[in-house]
Amino acid sequence: MKITLDNVVKTFDTFRAVHGVSLAIGSGELVALLGPSGSGKTTILRMVAGLEYADGGTIRFGDRDATRIPVRERGVGFVFQHYALFPHMTVAGNIAFGMKVSKLRRSRAAIDARVAELLSLVKLGGLGGRFPGQISGGQRQRVALARALAVDPKVLLLDEPFGALDANVRRELRRSLRDIHDALGITTLFVTHDQEEALDLADRVVILDHGRIVQEGTPQQVCRAPSSAFVTRFLGDANRLVAEVRGGRALIAGGSIEAAGVPDGRAEIYARPADIEWAREGAGIAARVIRVMDRPESRRLVARLPGGEHVELDMTPETAVGVGDSGVVTLRRANVFALA
Amino acid sequence: MAHAPHGRPPRVGDGAAVRRALIAFVLAVGAILVLAPLVVIFAQAFRLGIPAFVANIAHPDTRHAILLTVLTALVAVPVNTVFGVAAAWAITRFDFPGKRALTVAIEIPFSISPIVAGVAYLFVYGLQGLFGPALQAAEIKILFALPGIVLASMFVTAPFVARELIPLMQAQGRDLEEAATSLGASGWRTFFSVTLPNIRWALLYGVVLCNARVMGEFGAVSVVSGNIRGQTNTLPLHVELLYHDYNTAGAFAAASILTLLALVTIVAKVLLERQGAGRVRRPALAAPLPAALSTAAALSPAEGAKP
Numbered sequence: 001m002k003i004t005l006d007n008v009v010k011t012f013d014t015f016r017a018v019h020g021v022s023l024a025i026g027s028g029e030l031v032a033l034l035g036p037s038g039s040g041k042t043t044i045l046r047m048v049a050g051l052e053y054a055d056g057g058t059i060r061f062g063d064r065d066a067t068r069i070p071v072r073e074r075g076v077g078f079v080f081q082h083y084a085l086f087p088h089m090t091v092a093g094n095i096a097f098g099m100k101v102s103k104l105r106r107s108r109a110a111i112d113a114r115v116a117e118l119l120s121l122v123k124l125g126g127l128g129g130r131f132p133g134q135i136s137g138g139q140r141q142r143v144a145l146a147r148a149l150a151v152d153p154k155v156l157l158l159d160e161p162f163g164a165l166d167a168n169v170r171r172e173l174r175r176s177l178r179d180i181h182d183a184l185g186i187t188t189l190f191v192t193h194d195q196e197e198a199l200d201l202a203d204r205v206v207i208l209d210h211g212r213i214v215q216e217g218t219p220q221q222v223c224r225a226p227s228s229a230f231v232t233r234f235l236g237d238a239n240r241l242v243a244e245v246r247g248g249r250a251l252i253a254g255g256s257i258e259a260a261g262v263p264d265g266r267a268e269i270y271a272r273p274a275d276i277e278w279a280r281e282g283a284g285i286a287a288r289v290i291r292v293m294d295r296p297e298s299r300r301l302v303a304r305l306p307g308g309e310h311v312e313l314d315m316t317p318e319t320a321v322g323v324g325d326s327g328v329v330t331l332r333r334a335n336v337f338a339l340a
Numbered sequence: 341m342a343h344a345p346h347g348r349p350p351r352v353g354d355g356a357a358v359r360r361a362l363i364a365f366v367l368a369v370g371a372i373l374v375l376a377p378l379v380v381i382f383a384q385a386f387r388l389g390i391p392a393f394v395a396n397i398a399h400p401d402t403r404h405a406i407l408l409t410v411l412t413a414l415v416a417v418p419v420n421t422v423f424g425v426a427a428a429w430a431i432t433r434f435d436f437p438g439k440r441a442l443t444v445a446i447e448i449p450f451s452i453s454p455i456v457a458g459v460a461y462l463f464v465y466g467l468q469g470l471f472g473p474a475l476q477a478a479e480i481k482i483l484f485a486l487p488g489i490v491l492a493s494m495f496v497t498a499p500f501v502a503r504e505l506i507p508l509m510q511a512q513g514r515d516l517e518e519a520a521t522s523l524g525a526s527g528w529r530t531f532f533s534v535t536l537p538n539i540r541w542a543l544l545y546g547v548v549l550c551n552a553r554v555m556g557e558f559g560a561v562s563v564v565s566g567n568i569r570g571q572t573n574t575l576p577l578h579v580e581l582l583y584h585d586y587n588t589a590g591a592f593a594a595a596s597i598l599t600l601l602a603l604v605t606i607v608a609k610v611l612l613e614r615q616g617a618g619r620v621r622r623p624a625l626a627a628p629l630p631a632a633l634s635t636a637a638a639l640s641p642a643e644g645a646k647p
Contacts, residue, residue, distance in 0.1 A: 051518055071522050078522040084515035088537040097533070098523035151523055 001062050001154040001187050002027045003048060008057035010043050010211075017043045019211040020057065025204075030181050030188045032198035035208035036234065041191045042159055044208075048189060049157050050074040061154065077148030077186075079158040083140045085132040091143050092128035095119070098151035118146040121180065138169040145177070149184070156181075158190035162197060174201050195235050199223065207231055229268060229337045238270040239311040242339070250336045253285045253306070259336035271334040273300060276313035278321070284328030287311070289321055303329060381599050384592035396593035401570045405578035406597060411486065412574060413554045416493040420550050424501025425543065429535075431502075432509040433517070443506070446499050457495050458563025461488065465564075484566035489574060492560035497550045504546035505539055512538060541615045548612065552605040556598060 003025040010018040018040040025031050033041040046052040048059060050071035059067045066074060085094050095115045099106050106114075119125050122142035132140055141161060148156060161177065162170040178201055181188050192198050198205045199219040206216040215227040226232040233240075243250045245267045250259040252269065259267065278287070278301060287303035290310070294300075298314040301321060305311060311329060315321070386393050396402065430436070431443055449457065463469045465482040475482060482488045516538065520530040536543075558576040565572040573581060575598050582591035 049522060051522070071518075072524055072526070076522065078519070080515050080519060082515060084519040086516060086519075086534055086538075097520070097525070101520075101523065101525040101529050101533075103524075147519075147523070 002060075003155060003187060003189070004058075004060040005044070005048070006058045006060070008044070008047060008054045008059060010040070010047060010052060011055050017211050018047070018054075021208075021211070021213055022057075023206060023213065023216070025187060025189060027187055028185045030178070030201065030203045031190075032202035032205045033189065033191045033208060034193070034195060034198040034205050034234075036193060038210075039208040040211035041193075041208050043211075045157055045159055045189060045191045048155070049076050049078050051078070075151075075153055076155045076157055077151060077153030079141075079144045079148050079156075079161055081160040081163055083132075083144040085140055085143055085147070087132055089131075090128060091124065091130050091132065091135065092119070094132065094143055095128075095147045095150050098147065102151065114150065118150055121149070121183075122146045123176070136169075137165050138173060141165065141173060142176075145180070149180075149186075154187070156186050156188040158188070160191055160193070162194075163192075170197070177201065199235075207234065209234075226335055229270065232270045232335050232337075237273055237312065238335075239273070239276065239309075239313075241269045241271070241305075241309060241311070243267055243269050243336075245336065245338070250334075252331070255283060255330065257331050257334050257336065262336050262338050266339040267336050268339055269331070269334045269336050271311075271331050273312045273314040275331065275333040276311060277330045277332055278303070278313055278315055278319070278327055279330070280325075280327045282328055282330075284330040287327060287329045289323055289325045289327070292321060292323060303327075305329075378599065381592055381595050384588060385596035387592075388589050392589060393593050393596075396590045397597065399590065401573070402578060402582075402590070402594055404570050405573045405575045405594065408486070408489070408573065409555050409575040412490050412493050413551055415490045416497060416554045417547060417551050420494055420497050421501050421543070421547055423498065424503075424505060424546060424550075427502040428505035428509050431506055433514060446502050449496050449498050450503075454492075454496050454557065454559030455563060458492055458560035461492055461495070461560070461564050465491075483564055484568065484572055486572075488564040489561050489572065492564045493554045493557050496557050496560050497553045500550035500553065501543065501546035504542045504549075508539055508542045509535075541612055545609065545612045548605055548608045552602060555601055 003023075005021055005023040007020045007022055008018060009016070009020055021040075021044060023044075033044060035041045043052060047054050050066070050069060054067055057067075058065055061074070071078075086097065089097065092112075092115050095118055096111050099111045099114060115128060116125070119128055122145055124139060124142055124146070127135060127139065132143065135143070145158075145161075158177075162173055165173065174197060190201075199222075202219065204216065204218055205222050207214050207222065209230055215222055215231050217225075222231065223235060226235060229240075232238050241252060243252045243266075245251075245259050245262045245264055247264070248258070248260050248262070249256040250262070250267055250269055257269065277284075285305055287305055289301050290304050291302040292299055293302070294317075297317070299317055299319050299321070301313050301315060303311050303313065313329060321327075385396075397406075427442065427446055431439060462483065464471060465475060465488065466472050467476065480487075482491065516534050517530050520534045521527075525533065556576055557574075558580075561574055562577055562580075565574065565577060567573060567577055567581065569578075569581060575594060579591050579594045579598065582594060585591075
């Protein structure tokens with residue numbers, strides 16, 4: 001089912017949470033709404049679900065205008081941030097709830113069979129008799145997913161689905177959500193503030209800031225060509241340097257870097273830690289190492305430039321370097337944006 | 341420093357003398373203030389023997405007072421339960437103008453003297469009151485009759501159920517109901533299948549407290565009932581009347597019935613509190629969970645253990 005948002009607006013009292021958002025989500029697509037807190041991403045998700053009504057604009061499911069259809073009849077599966085499992089019902093009872101209250105009558109046996117099928121889909125076979133309080137956070141999240149899928153929704157919506165889980169469980173559930181999505185082919189929209197999660201999981205990422213879409217595209221597009229300084233910063237660690245642009249090149253001490261399309265004048269340069277090189281000598285910006293942080297896959301150096309700026313850069317684990325060493329840094333790759 | 345040098349208390353204020361004195365003081369005051377009157381009530385009620393007690397209870401006026409009290413509770417408690425649930429629902433689930441005012445208004449009967457409430461009712465429904473003439477013209481008798489007693493009792497006990505439910509429902513949030521609705525449940529279905537089971541202990545707790553207060557209410561009822569023996573006397577009013585008649589045994593017999601009702605209430609309250617009600621700040625069902633959680637974690641292959 002294709003979902004189309006056209007100029008959707010939402011205001012709470014005096015606060016405008018969503019400013020005219022337009023977005024098209026293709027049938028069977030897996031899309032992430034990514035943004036910092038307060039960017040309006042959850043509000044957009046809740047409007048698609050029908051848990052909030054839009055103040056303006058339209059939301060279409062396929063060719064049908066769904067803007068005013070109440071959540072009960074919208075046919076969406078919604079996974080809540082804190083799962084919202086019914087604590088007084090067993091896992092099986094939770095999953096069966098949607099089928100039991102449905103206008104479509106199902107026999108007990110049919111419901112039981114479907115519950116068993118969903119439990120095995122989310123790899124929770126045998127836990128149907130437990131109560132939500134008796135299972136782990138990751139298991140609860142899967143129950144919430146199975147419960148949402150039980151009503152055969154046309155659209156699956158997830159609000160920060162992995163927000164409350166620890167890193168390992170997150171990664172595992174991310175993969176299993178992707179598998180389930182691919183198996184069922186259901187149009188899926190999820191909200192997250194975790195860029196890694198969005199980039200790992202989604203076909204397409206929609207980045208929001210202050211209730212507006214600032215960029216959308218495949219993970220590759222947004223990573224390689226961030227449209228603004230905000231997107232660059234939000235997608236991951238980036239060092240910021242201020243420089244002068246002349247004729248399509250940004251000039252920094254000891255060299256220059258490609259800045260196609262950026263008008264002449266002051267500009268900001270963003271470079272990822274992995275895109276900065278360190279050397280004992282040679283051409284480049286003079287730098288002094290002030291900290292070394294060891295990580296499983298790299299050594300991160302914090303270096304101080306002559307202008308007083310700090311840059312962070314990642315080196316291979318074998319790099320022999322210590323605090324106080326002097327050398328030069330060079331930028332291998334960077335994004336340049338004009339400064340207003 | 342594992343043990344303090346002997347003779348010195350391990351913590352400030354933990355001296356043996358202080359401890360003993362404090363415990364003795366509390367026990368003595370408790371016995372004098374609470375226990376002694378309770379014992380006296382039953383001792384006095386049975387002073388002339390069980391046959392006399394039975395005869396006292398069986399007296400038509402006493403029987404009528406018991407009946408009236410039970411009848412009042414049968415009307416006032418269900419009405420206030422429905423009101424309490426509706427008010428708690430409205431306050432915790434909807435945003436509307438006057439919401440804060442309603443929250444405060446619900447608490448008023450707690451802080452106002454019941455006798456003031458009684459007098460106020462007198463001036464609303466009495467002959468010289470707001471609706472007095474209209475009511476008299478329609479030949480509806482509210483004051484000095486059952487409706488007045490029920491209304492006054494309801495006023496006094498209006499906050500009990502709502503007060504138990506509001507903090508709990510606030511803590512639970514709207515997620516569960518939103519989840520039920522998104523799964524296709526109707527409003528009624530959501531209420532009965534999802535909301536009610538999660539507030540049931542707190543609700544029962546509120547009902548028990550409400551019932552205790554309805555049966556024991558004296559001040560407001562005494563103003564509006566007119567104290568007509570055998571007609572508009574509830575049990576507490578009847579106790580006072582018998583006492584003024586110098587019928588001590590009768591007064592204590594009637595009082596013992598009220599006390600018994602109170603004791604039943606206390607037992608019910610304690611049992612309910614064990615189920616997690618009254619500790620309101622958290623969902624009722626969450627109480628027994630941590631233990632279950634740890635056993636479940638021990639029994640099932642833990643998620644986080646996988647690489």
